[in-house]
Amino acid sequence: MPPSVRIYEVGPRDGLQNEAAIIPTAAKARFVELLADAGLREIEATSFVSPRAIPQLADAEDLLKAVQPRPGVRYPALVPNVRGLERAEAAGVDAIAVFTATTDAFTGHNIGMTVDESLVAFKPVLARAKELGWWRRGYVSTAFGCPYTGRVEPGRAVEVGLRLLELGVEEICFGDTIGVAVPPQVTELTATAVAAGAPLERIAYHFHDTRGTALANVVAGLQAGVRCFDSSAGGTGGCPYAPGAAGNLATEDLVYLLDGLGYEHGVRLEAVLEAGRFIADQVGRPVASKVGQAGGWDPATGAPTGRG
């Protein structure tokens, strides 16, 4: 049995929240369906946040109405507070992600709270989500570096991650929000987390490819035993409150790497390329990723694949 990896797709949420273009709800729903067609089983669909903070995702309720849910596919939504939880519940969500960070400077800009205040705000959210039997993830953004304060020590990211685990998340996701990490830092953060008691199977990584290190960081995560990575089809995205952050690691780049390394993940590269082209068209620019441009590759013939 080849080892298996979960690919957690964040394109519809992290991808679209930072695009200037407001995409029609029907096109977002089509994007989510193309992603499910490609075999993605975890698709972070939208956010129940303030529409003033993220106007791009103000249609969260309508989007979830427009998406025909598939059996076996999880569609988590971001929730920052009890208000978001109530909206999520009314919309029929059954998986959420709460999100904080390592520095008060970042959370202050992003969610108007200190890190400690955010954890206080999440407590009732996560308790209620657990009661409802929902899947729960917690993000630790700026896990390696903060655009306002600089370098972040791994011990700090782990401290926040452990507090999220105590509050009842099933998975912590360390985010390199501004794409500054290099592989030894991933190795060190993973080892620090595990030594502090975070189970390896509850750790995920979310790399932005701002400086071209995302895939190398995935390899370091794999070698450390992590088996869940975030990515966004077409390589869109970023956080509007993280100046200088570029797109997420592209799902097509991640799939190509995992295929080559022999990991099972259930996602078809050609279909991801199609979804990436679709959303790039919608946001009005070319696909940002390497594999999106070059296509896949058929070793039997030497020809590129999936270029549409």
Ligand code: COA
């Ligand atoms: N959904 C919709 N509206 C919400 C909301 C939610 N979950 N939470 C708060 N609001 C509304 C309030 O009703 C209020 O509206 P009003 O001004 O019309 O009365 C307004 O947002 C401000 O609410 P307040 O409680 O004062 O919080 P705030 O202004 O400090 O904002 C957050 C806090 C968390 C709601 C806001 O910063 C936010 O949504 N951030 C999300 C950022 C994000 O998604 N970043 C990308 C992910 S990395």
Ligand code: ZN
């Ligand atoms: Zn991100």
